[in-house]
Amino acid sequence: MKGLIHIYTGNGKGKTTAAIGLGIRAYGRGFKVLMVQFLKGADTGEIHTLKKLEPEFLLYKGTEIKKFTWNMNEEELRVTAGIQQDIFNYAVDAAMCGGWDMVIMDEILGAVGTGMVDLKEVVRFIKDKPDNFELVLTGRNAPAELVELADYVSEIKAVKHPMEKGIPARKGIEN
Template identity: 60%
Template sequence: MKQGLIHIYTGAGKGKTTAAVGLGIRAYGQGLKVFMVQFLKGWLTGEMNTIASLGPCFQLFQYKENDKFTWGMTDEEMKGIKGEIRIGLNYTIEAVMSGEWDLIIMDEIIAAVNCGFLPLEEVVEILKIKPLKLELVLTGRDAPLELIELADYVSEITASKHPMEKGIVAREGIEY
């Protein structure tokens, strides 16, 4: 029986989700079943289109109501998203415990913790109770030390330069 490991993609740089999806595509290409939950994301992205074409062995759960980054949300929108994030966490826990999946990606779960939408302790518990063969991936800026200590891989993606600094907005097919 192979042992599943825990991966974290963190840091202020672009590419955390891209790295996680890339690992998911690699796993899928080798016949593994992949489940992905996108916390704090609810807009149409290129990876969603690709994942949708892969069939039941690569599933994506995403919110339909959230189309903003947290820094652009009103207090009311922030309260509303908290319930959706709880639903996403419940789906994640169910997927972890089901034994059905080989790789589970929790995209932006670290941001959900850092924004106060989820307790860190609950995410730590998921990592501690995961089945031995399950591979887990967590993404988001500023990974807490408690998560880093439990991880087997930690990749910090830094931002040396970003086009937003020049006023260039996100581009379809590249940033989303």
């Protein structure tokens, strides 16, 4: 089976959730899944479940991000960019070495959008990608170059969210 490319993008809640759902479906059919998270911070509920599925469903987070990028000073942005590049390099090396049936790059589009990971490197990775694994990319504002290369593109649109009413993220629902 030829591995295809999926993008979950948009300003709505659920891109990571959709990618994890696809990963769980694949895992349930015997796939080995690697999920690499970019620009993620908080200890979220899904991490506890995914850790129980290792090593067949491996979650790699790198260093936890403590602030949103728009709240970082120049030094914090520089350090964070280096970390995101290291995470990307890990993901590419792991994907190209084989052994994974699905590779999920969660919030890679955010890392590209902030300039922390070079869009040209992501395009090159996709063009050089062997056919033996499914690739899933998530994040807001998918660049046209990546949309063009993808086989599936789903845009998740925000229509209504409890944060608009001042309701904070709830444990087990948003985190």
